[in-house]
Amino acid sequence: MSTAELRRRNRRNVYHYFYNADAPRTKQEIAAALHLSLPTVTQNLRDLMEQGLIEYAGLIDSTGGRRARTMQMAADARFSVGVELSPKHIRIVAIDLLANEIAFQRISCPFSNDAAYRQQLLAAVEAFLDAFHLDRARLLGIGVTLPGIINEARGLIEVAPILGIRKMNLALLTELFPYPVFVENDASAGGYAEWWNRSDLDSMAYLFLGKGVGGALLIGGRPYAGVNRRSGEFGHMGIVPDGRPCSCGKRGCLEAYCSVSRLTDDLDLQIEEFFEKLQQGDADCFAIWKQYMDDLAVGINSIRMVMDCDVVLGGMITPFMEDYLPDIRTRLAALNSFGDDGRYLHLGKCRAKANCIGVALHFVDTFINE
Numbered sequence: 001m002s003t004a005e006l007r008r009r010n011r012r013n014v015y016h017y018f019y020n021a022d023a024p025r026t027k028q029e030i031a032a033a034l035h036l037s038l039p040t041v042t043q044n045l046r047d048l049m050e051q052g053l054i055e056y057a058g059l060i061d062s063t064g065g066r067r068a069r070t071m072q073m074a075a076d077a078r079f080s081v082g083v084e085l086s087p088k089h090i091r092i093v094a095i096d097l098l099a100n101e102i103a104f105q106r107i108s109c110p111f112s113n114d115a116a117y118r119q120q121l122l123a124a125v126e127a128f129l130d131a132f133h134l135d136r137a138r139l140l141g142i143g144v145t146l147p148g149i150i151n152e153a154r155g156l157i158e159v160a161p162i163l164g165i166r167k168m169n170l171a172l173l174t175e176l177f178p179y180p181v182f183v184e185n186d187a188s189a190g191g192y193a194e195w196w197n198r199s200d201l202d203s204m205a206y207l208f209l210g211k212g213v214g215g216a217l218l219i220g221g222r223p224y225a226g227v228n229r230r231s232g233e234f235g236h237m238g239i240v241p242d243g244r245p246c247s248c249g250k251r252g253c254l255e256a257y258c259s260v261s262r263l264t265d266d267l268d269l270q271i272e273e274f275f276e277k278l279q280q281g282d283a284d285c286f287a288i289w290k291q292y293m294d295d296l297a298v299g300i301n302s303i304r305m306v307m308d309c310d311v312v313l314g315g316m317i318t319p320f321m322e323d324y325l326p327d328i329r330t331r332l333a334a335l336n337s338f339g340d341d342g343r344y345l346h347l348g349k350c351r352a353k354a355n356c357i358g359v360a361l362h363f364v365d366t367f368i369n370e
Contacts, residue, residue, distance in 0.1 A: 010036060014044040015053060015073075019097075019368060024057035024070035045071065052077045075100060078138050078367060082360030083125060084186060085146040087111050087162055087211060090121060092128045093356035097364055099196060103132035104353065111163050122176050140367055141180035143359030144173055145189040147212040149230055157183070161247040162212050182362045187232060189358030191216025192223060193350045194312045196361055205307045206348075207234055207300065208355075209315035212247070213255035217307065235259075239298050257295040260317055263288060275320045293324070297331035300345060304336065314348030321347055 001009070013034055018025065031041045048054045055074045059067040075096040084091040090109045094102040105128050109120055129136060148160025150170070157168040174181040191206030195218045198204070206216040213235030217224040224231050235255035236248055243252030263274045267284065278285040303311055313321065321328075329342030336342075350357050 010034075010040060011044045011047060014041065015048060016368070018048075018054055018071070018073040021072070024072040026060065026068045026070050028068065073097065076102075076138075078140050078364075079134065080140040080143065080360040080363035081125065081128070081134075082143045082145065082189070082356035082358070083121070084355045084359070085111060085121070085144065085163070090124055091353070091356050092125060093353055093360060094128075094132065094134055095357060095360050095364065097367070099193075099357065099361060099364065101353070101357070103128070103134065104356075105131070113163070113165055113168065118172060118176055125177065136179075139179055140363035141182060142177050143189070143356075143362050144181060144183045145186045145355045145359040146183075147186045147210070147214065149233075150183055150185055151229060161249075180363070182359065184359045184362065185214065185216075185229075186210075186212075186355040187214030188216040188223060188225070189356075189361075190314050190348070190350070190354035191218060191232065191312070191358065192361055193354040193358030194314055194348045195221070196358075197349045198312070198346075201310055201312075203307075203309045205234075205303050205309055205311045206232070207303065207311060207313050209258060209296075209313065209317045210260055213253075213258050215303075234299060234303060237299060237302060239295060239302070254295070254299040258292065258299060260315070262292055263317075271316060271320070293328055293331060297328055297335055300328075301332055301335040304332070304340070304344060310344045310346060312346045312348050314350065314354050316352045318348050319351050 014030060017030055017034060027038060027041050027045065030036070031038050045054065053074055054071050057070045057072040060070055061067065075098040077097060079094050079096050079102055082093045082095070088108065088110055090107045091105070092107070093104045096102055107124050109124065111117065125142060146157070146160055147162055148165055149158040151158050155170045157165050157170060159166050170183055173183055187206065187208035190208050194206055195201065195204055202221055203219045206218070208214045215232035215234040217232050236246065236250070236253045238252045239254050239257060240252040244256035245251050246253035246256040260271060264271055266288065267274065269277070274285055278289055300311055325345070325347060329345055332342035332345060333340060348354055
């Protein structure tokens with residue numbers, strides 16, 4: 001290893017140490033933990049401080065002599081932006097290097113696959129940066145997520161049924177912004193955000209419930225995309241032969257039974273109104289909810305049977321699911337052939353913002369690792 005490579009490695013290791021530390025640290029603690037000399041640590045700290053990546057945190061009590069200074073990672077040294085495209089809205093989130101939310105905005109903007117919509121999208125992101133006084137010099141990049149299958153090798157959005165997209169050129173989005181851009185499937189992004197926030201799970205399946213139903217697989221701490229980048233398309237598992245029509249053109253898919261539209265569009269209600277009426281004992285809502293839970297349990301049990309890992313439930317429905325989690329776990333226990341009690345099912349922590357946060361994390365992850 002050359003001297004320059006050794007310096008880069010040491011600097012990266014020092015920065016990673018700060019990134020993973022649960023409290024500010026002193027030079028002496030860093031040197032001991034990384035088995036580096038104090039002069040080496042001091043030089044690396046100087047370099048990182050000049051780049052604004054670490055900062056002084058304070059002094060610790062002395063047992064004799066001068067009090068030692070502590071340092072910590074500067075979480076706001078950089079930020080990234082995640083943008084979620086859906087049929088009726090654009091959601092935008094900014095996160096710092098520790099994935100803390102800096103700003104969020106939800107804009108009413110019906111999707112349209114044309115130049116006018118894309119200009120609206122660009123204007124919305126630029127206005128977001130201005131409104132929250134976000135320094136573009138610290139911007140790592142813009143992540144864009146949508147409910148579709150992304151083929152990076154061919155530079156295409158292969159298909160996004162609920163947006164009416166087939167074979168859309170990715171460059172129409174990536175060339176739009178004067179910043180680095182990354183495009184990802186919404187459920188894959190959401191799954192990564194949930195995994196990032198769950199240090200206890202090395203492997204997990206993520207089931208996303210929104211206007212569409214999708215998912216993601218993370219195995220050994222890394223996303224598993226599949227041979228054709230279609231892994232985790234749980235919404236298009238068949239659960240009822242020749243059942244309800246699905247947006248993909250087939251029948252009987254999980255999405256046709258567990259899309260949030262089953263709780264809203266069928267009764268002409270908003271999601272908040274549905275659960276309010278459900279708690280008030282509305283008979284129509286109760287009947288739909290009972291069937292919804294039955295169908296959802298079938299889908300989750302199938303994922304568990306194939307993957308044999310914990311399942312995290314995410315999407316716009318999760319803020320309302322806490323009271324019903326014991327009920328669905330009971331259903332899962334009854335369906336499972338191996339005696340599981342359903343405790344493998346968890347509710348997502350990022351709620352409706354998971355997709356935005358997850359696609360923004362692409363740039364944070366790249367920055368940290370590089």
